[in-house]
Amino acid sequence: MSDFSVPIDDRYFEDYVPGAKYEFGSVKVDEQRIIEFAEEFDPQSFHVDAEAAATGPFGGLIASGWHTTALMMRLFADHYLSKNASLGGPGVDELRWLAPVRPGDVLGLRVTVLETRRSESKPDRGLVRTLAEMVNQDDVVVLRLTVLNFLKTRS
């Protein structure tokens, strides 16, 4: 585990070094926000109705998986992804919701730089592949995904 020595406002493609690992931030998962998010985007009973959820497949209310990924993105944007060089992301490889996220859980982000590849056709940018994991207060990995990002090069 190392510090990201380059400030987030001055981070370029070259600053993402394969093998580097970081841990960032923490976010507390709020029951009311679980329900509101799911009412808007994922209105399954085990995300929106605590009473129905109690007898459902998870034995209680759990966050929509898309809510958990959104919380991941917030920590990723606040602490890891360059604020000056991000050119958006083409997508994600293999996303897994590994354990339920429940009201009151506290989640942190763990990232590992997997691979970086400068573009041959557009040498002013490169692709960074990052393994991102959300880990709860019991050190259980609840979400794991491989995120792709395009970043401007410094030089």
Place this chain on the structure above:
Amino acid sequence: MSDFSVPIDDRYFEDYVPGAKYEFGSVKVDEQRIIEFAEEFDPQSFHVDAEAAATGPFGGLIASGWHTTALMMRLFADHYLSKNASLGGPGVDELRWLAPVRPGDVLGLRVTVLETRRSESKPDRGLVRTLAEMVNQDDVVVLRLTVLNFLKTRS
């Protein structure tokens, strides 16, 4: 393209047939909601600041990719995923944001059942793999992902 003849309140694993294709619903993407979602979850300048976005990599404000996936989930839950037999999803294989989503875009969901596999260890359930695409008003695919879902069997 076929209709899903079984009502969403009475749909089980067996009702998802590999090769079946469906189109569902439509959602209009609202500028204010793009900004609010991104302020909460993905505060990159091209998602939250129309003025900065105008000179940014996308030439204007675009929705967070996680906002687009959440809108996909809403149509998926409203029209496709069983309301009685869903046991949650283990994850997603290969998600790609293929084109920017801008304020005023109208998105529809296109799904194809790719594969279904009854569990050997728990025969009361099975796994359904679905290709989901969000398509805009110009028939451009803006998001493509393969979603995995566990569903109860009818028998």
